[in-house]
Amino acid sequence: MDMQTSFLDRLFESGLLIDTGIDGLYGRSGQFEDVIAAFERLIDTFGGSDGAEAMRFPPGMNRAFFEKSGYMKSFPQLAGTVHSFCGSELDHVSLLQCMEVGEDWTKGQEATDIVLTPAACYPLYPTIAKRGNLPKTGGLFDLQSYCFRHEPSKDPARQQLFRMREYVCMGTELHVTDFRQRWMDRGVEMMKAVGLEVTIDVANDPFFGRAGKMLANNQRDQNLKFELLIPITSAANPTACMSFNYHQDAFGTKWGLNLEDGSVAHTACVGFGLERIALALFHHHGLDVKQWPASVRKALWG
Ligand code: ATP
Ligand code: ZN
Ligand code: MG
Numbered sequence: 001m002d003m004q005t006s007f008l009d010r011l012f013e014s015g016l017l018i019d020t021g022i023d024g025l026y027g028r029s030g031q032f033e034d035v036i037a038a039f040e041r042l043i044d045t046f047g048g049s050d051g052a053e054a055m056r057f058p059p060g061m062n063r064a065f066f067e068k069s070g071y072m073k074s075f076p077q078l079a080g081t082v083h084s085f086c087g088s089e090l091d092h093v094s095l096l097q098c099m100e101v102g103e104d105w106t107k108g109q110e111a112t113d114i115v116l117t118p119a120a121c122y123p124l125y126p127t128i129a130k131r132g133n134l135p136k137t138g139g140l141f142d143l144q145s146y147c148f149r150h151e152p153s154k155d156p157a158r159q160q161l162f163r164m165r166e167y168v169c170m171g172t173e174l175h176v177t178d179f180r181q182r183w184m185d186r187g188v189e190m191m192k193a194v195g196l197e198v199t200i201d202v203a204n205d206p207f208f209g210r211a212g213k214m215l216a217n218n219q220r221d222q223n224l225k226f227e228l229l230i231p232i233t234s235a236a237n238p239t240a241c242m243s244f245n246y247h248q249d250a251f252g253t254k255w256g257l258n259l260e261d262g263s264v265a266h267t268a269c270v271g272f273g274l275e276r277i278a279l280a281l282f283h284h285h286g287l288d289v290k291q292w293p294a295s296v297r298k299a300l301w302g
Contacts, residue, residue: 007156007232007233007283008154008155008156010287011156011279011282011287014287015029015031016028016029016031016032016282016287017029017032017156022152022160023152023153023154023160024151024152024153024158024159024160024161025159025160025161026156026159028275031289032278034289035278035281035282035289035300036163036274036275036277036278038300038301039194039272039274039277039278039281039300040144040165040274041300042190042193042194042299042300043165043190043272046186046189046190047142047167047183047186050140050167051140052140052141052142052167053139053140053141053142054141054142054143055124055127055141055142055143056143056144056145057117057120057123057124057143057145058117058145059116059117059145059146059147059148059161060082060114060115060116060117061114061115061116061117061122061123062113062114062123062126063081063111063112063113063114063115064113065122065123065125065126066079066115066118066122068126068254068255069122069125069254070254071118071122074205074207074208074212074215075118075205075206075207075208076208077150077151077206077208078118078149078150078151078206079115079116079118079150080115080116080118080148080149080150080160081111081112081115081116082111082112082114082115082116083106083109083110083111083112084109084110084112085108085109085110086110087108091108094108095108116147116148117145117146117147117148118147118148118149119147119164119166119271120143120144120145120147120164120165120166120271121141121143121166121168121269121271123145124141124143124168125251125254125255125257125267126255128141128170128255128257129255129256129257133258133259133260133262134170134171134257134258134259134260134265135260136260137171138169138170138171138172138175138176138259138265139168139169139170139171139265140167140168140169140170140179141166141167141168141169142166142167143164143165143166143167143168144163144164144165144166144274145163145164146161146162146163147161147162147163147164148160148161149162155233156232156233156279157232157233157239157273157275157276157279159275162273162274162275162276163273163274163275164271164272164273164274165271165272165274166269166270166271166272167179167183167269167270168267168268168269169267169268169269170252170257170265170266170267171259171265171266172259172266173248173266175266176246176266176267176268177246177266177268179268179270180226180244180245180246180268180270183242183244183270184200184226184228184244184270187200187228187242187244187270188200188228191228191230191241193295193296193299194281194296194299194300195284195285195292195293195295195296196230196280196281196284197230197231198228198229198230198241199228199229199238200226200227200228200229201226201227201229202220202223202225202226203220203225203226203227203240203243204216204217204219204220204225205219205225207219223246224245224246224247224248225243225244225245225246226243226244227240227242227243227244228240228241228242228243228244229241230276230280231283232276232279232280232283233283239276239279239280240273240276241272241273241276241277241280242270242271242272242273243270243271243273244268244270245268245269245270245271246266246268247266247267247268247269248266249264249265249266249267250267251267252264252265252266252267281296
């Protein structure tokens with residue numbers, strides 16, 4: 001039996017995840033949400049004293065910013081756009097006729113000004129650039145958003161709509177690489193507190209196509225991306241539950257993010273995959289939260 005299907009089936013049977021008929025698109029039970037809320041409070045405990053500015057964006061972003069980000073160059077296969085009906089009454093009649101006979105009614109849909117957010121930090125960079133130069137202390141931001149990626153899968157840890165909690169740091173190279181290292185240490189410590197064994201490894205993003213292979217190799221060679229891995233659906237291929245990204249001055253240059261002295265800001269972000277962390281907890285400690293080890297319950301619920 002396929003182990004992935006089996007964990008997903010058990011999640012459905014227990015009601016923790018709710019089947020919608022689409023792979024990677026699930027409802028979540030109150031219990032599942034409670035675990036995510038508790039873990040987010042743990043994140044707050046670890047990051048709280050750093051003084052990050054909290055911001056929450058909706059799961060859609062300005063299409064113009066999305067275009068400028070270059071996402072379609074790197075990950076066209078993952079993007080999701082929002083299209084709407086913008087036609088006349090006559091167009092509406094043919095739309096309904098199309099649906100009636102089971103033809104593709106979506107062809108006439110037009111792109112709106114909104115695309116689905118692919119990572120929690122994407123709306124942040126243009127927002128901060130608009131403020132002008134960063135203060136002397138740089139920038140530190142606390143984000144959380146539902147994100148969309150078109151990667152349907154039977155693996156419950158690979159969803160199409162999932163939440164990412166992120167901290168984003170802007171400053172000098174040293175400042176942002178220190179930030180990234182601090183969160184790698186904290187990530188290991190946090191997961192230990194909730195009874196999860198982790199490994200950290202260098203990683204790369206799934207850049208599209210043949211040219212993408214070179215970008216991925218370059219990212220690895222320069223140690224720009226690390227992942228904190230926890231076995232969920234496979235022991236041989238553990239799942240990335242956190243990632244730690246150093247963008248060098250790429251986003252600073254693209255968005256015009258400058259430090260107080262006018263030099264280009266370096267940026268880094270750390271992301272928590274909230275559903276993945278909840279799934280790791282359910283996988284390791286069982287589907288019944290009341291049966292989890294006391295130390296884990298204490299770390300999460302005090
Ligand atoms: P993977 O290598 O597994 O595809 P990723 O490198 O694409 O992960 P990032 O782009 O760094 O992941 O996203 C930040 C975090 O968001 C990841 O560390 C992970 O925990 C979570 N995440 C990414 N993709 C998904 C997904 N499809 N479903 C659920 N969580 C995800
Ligand atoms: Zn990010
Ligand atoms: Mg991915």
